[in-house]
Amino acid sequence: MQTNNQTSGIIDLQYGGGGEQMNKLLDDVVFHYLRNDILNVRHDGAFLDLEGRLAFSTDSYVVSPLFFKGGNIGDLAVNGTVNDLAMCGAVPRYLSLAFIIEEGFAMQRFVDIVKSIRMAASHAGVQVVTGDTKVVEHGKGDGIYINTSGIGTLHARAAIGIDNIREGDAVLVNASIATHGMAIMSEREGLQFGSDIVSDTAPLNHTVLTLMERFGGGIRFLRDATRGGLASILHEIATAGCFGIDLVEERLPVLSDVRNACELLGLDPVYVANEGVFICVVPDSIREAVLETLRIEDPAAAHIGTITTDHPGKIISASAFGGRHVVHPLVGEQLPRIC
Amino acid sequence: MQTNNQTSGIIDLQYGGGGEQMNKLLDDVVFHYLRNDILNVRHDGAFLDLEGRLAFSTDSYVVSPLFFKGGNIGDLAVNGTVNDLAMCGAVPRYLSLAFIIEEGFAMQRFVDIVKSIRMAASHAGVQVVTGDTKVVEHGKGDGIYINTSGIGTLHARAAIGIDNIREGDAVLVNASIATHGMAIMSEREGLQFGSDIVSDTAPLNHTVLTLMERFGGGIRFLRDATRGGLASILHEIATAGCFGIDLVEERLPVLSDVRNACELLGLDPVYVANEGVFICVVPDSIREAVLETLRIEDPAAAHIGTITTDHPGKIISASAFGGRHVVHPLVGEQLPRIC
Numbered sequence: 001m002q003t004n005n006q007t008s009g010i011i012d013l014q015y016g017g018g019g020e021q022m023n024k025l026l027d028d029v030v031f032h033y034l035r036n037d038i039l040n041v042r043h044d045g046a047f048l049d050l051e052g053r054l055a056f057s058t059d060s061y062v063v064s065p066l067f068f069k070g071g072n073i074g075d076l077a078v079n080g081t082v083n084d085l086a087m088c089g090a091v092p093r094y095l096s097l098a099f100i101i102e103e104g105f106a107m108q109r110f111v112d113i114v115k116s117i118r119m120a121a122s123h124a125g126v127q128v129v130t131g132d133t134k135v136v137e138h139g140k141g142d143g144i145y146i147n148t149s150g151i152g153t154l155h156a157r158a159a160i161g162i163d164n165i166r167e168g169d170a171v172l173v174n175a176s177i178a179t180h181g182m183a184i185m186s187e188r189e190g191l192q193f194g195s196d197i198v199s200d201t202a203p204l205n206h207t208v209l210t211l212m213e214r215f216g217g218g219i220r221f222l223r224d225a226t227r228g229g230l231a232s233i234l235h236e237i238a239t240a241g242c243f244g245i246d247l248v249e250e251r252l253p254v255l256s257d258v259r260n261a262c263e264l265l266g267l268d269p270v271y272v273a274n275e276g277v278f279i280c281v282v283p284d285s286i287r288e289a290v291l292e293t294l295r296i297e298d299p300a301a302a303h304i305g306t307i308t309t310d311h312p313g314k315i316i317s318a319s320a321f322g323g324r325h326v327v328h329p330l331v332g333e334q335l336p337r338i339c
Numbered sequence: 340m341q342t343n344n345q346t347s348g349i350i351d352l353q354y355g356g357g358g359e360q361m362n363k364l365l366d367d368v369v370f371h372y373l374r375n376d377i378l379n380v381r382h383d384g385a386f387l388d389l390e391g392r393l394a395f396s397t398d399s400y401v402v403s404p405l406f407f408k409g410g411n412i413g414d415l416a417v418n419g420t421v422n423d424l425a426m427c428g429a430v431p432r433y434l435s436l437a438f439i440i441e442e443g444f445a446m447q448r449f450v451d452i453v454k455s456i457r458m459a460a461s462h463a464g465v466q467v468v469t470g471d472t473k474v475v476e477h478g479k480g481d482g483i484y485i486n487t488s489g490i491g492t493l494h495a496r497a498a499i500g501i502d503n504i505r506e507g508d509a510v511l512v513n514a515s516i517a518t519h520g521m522a523i524m525s526e527r528e529g530l531q532f533g534s535d536i537v538s539d540t541a542p543l544n545h546t547v548l549t550l551m552e553r554f555g556g557g558i559r560f561l562r563d564a565t566r567g568g569l570a571s572i573l574h575e576i577a578t579a580g581c582f583g584i585d586l587v588e589e590r591l592p593v594l595s596d597v598r599n600a601c602e603l604l605g606l607d608p609v610y611v612a613n614e615g616v617f618i619c620v621v622p623d624s625i626r627e628a629v630l631e632t633l634r635i636e637d638p639a640a641a642h643i644g645t646i647t648t649d650h651p652g653k654i655i656s657a658s659a660f661g662g663r664h665v666v667h668p669l670v671g672e673q674l675p676r677i678c
Contacts, residue, residue: 018567018612019669043500044423044562045396047493050389057384058435058488059471084383096397096488100439132398132486136676140481147471149397149435149488154386161382223383228357273357330358337475 011105016135029107030097030131033114034121038094038129046129048094053154055090057081060147064337066109068187070180070199071275074116076339077146079203079275080226082124085150086205087222087278089158089212092124096149098132102141113144124203126150142337155209157216162240164220170287171237171245171305172280174207175200175298176253177230181272181335182261197257202276207297211280214293221281224274226339228330231270233279234315235329237307244311247327250320253300271330273338281307350444355474368446369436369470372453373460377433377468385468387433389492394429396420397488403676405448405482407526409519409538410614413455415678416485418542418614419565421463424489425544426561426617428497428551431463435488437471441480452483463542465489494548496555501579503559509626510576510584510644511619513546514539514637515592516569520611520674521600536596541615546636550619553632560620563613565678567669570609572618573654574668576646583650586666589659592639610669612677620646 014021031039038046061077078095085092097117101110121128183199204224211219225233230252234245254262254269262269282290287303294301305315315327353360370378377385400416417434424431436456440449460467522538543563550558564572569591573584593601593608601608621629626642633640644654654666 013675014670016566017669017675018565018571021670022567041500043427045394045427045429045489045491047427048393048395050393054387054389054490055384056387056433056435056490057469058437058486060437060439060473060486062439062473062475088382088384088386090384094395096395098397098399098486098488100399100401100484130396134399134401136401136481136484139478142475142479145439145475145484147397147399147437147486147488149437149486150384151393151395151490152384161380226357228361232357330356331353331360336352336356 009107011101011107011110011135013103013135013137016133022133025133029111029114033118034128036127038127048129050093050153055085055088055152055154057084058147058149059084060145061339062145062337063184063339064142065187066143068199069183069196071201072113072116073144073146074113075120076201076275077148078117078120078124079201080339081148081150082126083204083224085152086208087224088152088154089160090152090154091209092126092150092152092205094129094151095121095126096130097128098147099134100141100145101133101135102143103135103138105143124205155212157212159217160219160222162221162237165237165241165243165281165307167243167307167309168284169220169281169307170284170303171307172282172291172294172301173253173277173304174280174294174301175277176255176300177274177277178254178258178262178269178272180275181338182258184338185335186261197261200274200276204276204278210293211290215286215290218282218286219280222278224278226275227273229271229273231327232330234327238313238315242312243307243309244314244316245305246308247305247315247317249317251302251304253302270327273335275339348446350440350446350449350474352442352474352476355472361472364472368450368453372457373467375466377466387468389432389490392493394424394427394491394493396423397486398423399484399486400678401484401676402523402678403481404526407538408522408535410540411452411455412483412485413452414459415540415614416487417456417459417463418540419678420487420489421465422543422563424491425547426563427491427493428499429491429493430548431465431489431491431544433468433490434460434465435469436467437486438473439480439484440472440474441482442474442477444482463544494551496551498556499558499561501560501576504576504580504582504620504646506582506646506648507623508559508620508646509623509642510646511621511630511633511640512592512616512643513619513633513640514616515594515639516613516616517593517597517601517608517611519614520677521597523677524674525600536600539613539615543615543617549632550629554625554629557621557625558619561617563617565614566612568610568612570666571669573666577652577654581651582646582648583653583655584644585647586644586654586656588656590641590643592641609666612674614678
């Protein structure tokens with residue numbers, strides 16, 4: 001770190017000690033790429049002016065590998081927290097950014113990650129306003145872990161809550177499922193599918209904002225289906241109230257490459273992690289209008305099921321051939337270190 | 340995790356996968372001990388009602404060892420972020436809490452840490468309102484890492500900023516320095532000093548609130564001296580403006596056990612990490628009144644130096660014997676993994 005542009009070398013423990021080298025790392029990389037009026041104050045905390053009700057969310061990102069088709073841990077860390085805020089019906093505004101870097105991590109990779117963070121923050125329309133950097137000894141981490149926490153302002157028309165769900169409501173999904181999980185798998189050693197499955201990591205806040213503007217409280221429940229896949233969110237709905245879900249298997253949007261890869265590995269796409277996928281529960285009366293809105297972003301958006309009182313606590317999936325089976329909750333994890 | 344009270348066993352990868360076992364870990368430990376009205380909503384984000392200007396801060400805690408005399412990583416993670424907010428002149432209100440747990444971590448230790456978090460949050464008067472739990476493979480972490488991010492409401496009378504510092508201002512410290520760093524060192528293998536040095540981890544927000552109420556904008560600058568010790572904060576002041584600092588060496592409060600341990604290891608206490616120590620810069624006219632307030636909490640509070648234009652960018656320390664030496668910035672780190 002001799003000059004502002006030097007990005008060779010590795011990050012060692014000295015960069016995390018609170019002394020001059022840490023300041024150089026912050027100046028040359030973090031502040032250099034992420035500068036904005038609030039971050040530039042460089043106090044231990046950021047000063048924010050916000051009005052109205054707020055949403056607050058946190059997530060640590062431990063994905064392995066760090067770089068994969070369609071993204072890296074940097075944009076994942078921005079989009080993931082942006083999406084958690086969006087799922088609250090909030091407009092994401094500010095992020096904190098905390099790195100835990102393993103000694104020996106290549107400076108160039110760190111720079112690449114910070115650049116991705118800048119781009120993802122710009123796409124999502126959020127600012128990184130405060131941060132922290134720690135360096136741990138070799139063998140006490142896995143390259144880099146990132147935590148982002150986010151603050152958003154609740155949309156005035158938002159009224160999202162699992163308690164708002166009613167019998168007969170339509171269960172919609174905005175995009176094809178299982179893509180992120182299979183993109184990560186395809187990067188991992190020994191699992192080349194010979195196809196190009198690209199992670200669906202993306203900010204969902206713009207889509208959610210459109211939903212809020214058009215439908216307000218008509219959007220009864222939103223949740224992104226990350227770790228644990230679609231099944232885990234559906235089970236959350238089914239265990240929160242006195243409802244079950246009737247799922248129509250053939251309506252689940254899954255890209256053909258992803259479906260093939262899942263079959264090869266014996267994985268059910270409903271349990272595979274996603275990044276840019278969310279569930280949306282709405283009254284059946286506005287179902288088509290909401291779907292139409294979702295399809296502007298992704299034609300794969302689909303009506304996948306219905307809230308029912310017939311089998312409370314259970315998700316029953318009907319196949320195209322007339323068979324019905326219970327979708328069990330995920331026990332343990334199917335794919336570790338996926339986000 | 341058979342029952343609500345079972346705390347035996349270890350945490351394996353399945354606990355971090357987003358499925359049923361993770362839900363049990365959250366129910367039986369995290370929500371069990373940290374429950375409050377906001378956290379209980381269990382959405383991906385928390386809904387907050389806050390008014391006025393906010394402060395927002397984040398910190399990851401990677402201390403080694405995890406348990407030490409006077410505290411553990413849990414209370415450290417609460418107090419550290421509470422203190423960062425307090426240093427902004429804010430009243431800390433809400434925390435996020437994110438765990439990165441290494442596979443094989445003992446459930447009982449996790450429970451002990453969560454219990455410490457509960458107690459520290461209660462002492463500081465903050466609520467944990469949202470969280471995240473990840474589990475990484477054995478050898479990819481170091482037991483547990485914790486990130487907390489915090490939101491506070493800025494005190495109406497707060498006007499803290501490094502730009503407010505003026506020539507002739509008094510530099511005060513609230514408590515004895517170097518205690519936390521030496522407490523951590525004394526726990527580390529092969530470094531038993533034969534004395535009981537106890538970490539000074541503590542929430543500083545109540546003291547800062549009193550300062551705000553009594554002195555408002557008279558408190559020109561506040562900063563807690565954690566990683567990098569007192570010297571790093573003084574250098575931050577000296578490099579931000581056109582000022583230097585005249586330090587009076589014998590006024591630096593250091594407990595005798597801590598001083599002895601530092602001498603034994605050849606460490607200068609000004610570079611050793613602290614947790615419950617902060618620097619306060621005030622006009623000389625209110626120096627004694629502020630000191631009096633600080634001494635209610637800790638009689639060791641001291642007037643350690645003066646802001647000067649004589650040697651801008653430099654900190655010059657005068658010893659009791661008339662010698663003067665430059666306090667250089669910390670290069671690298673003296674003690675790794677200290678907070």
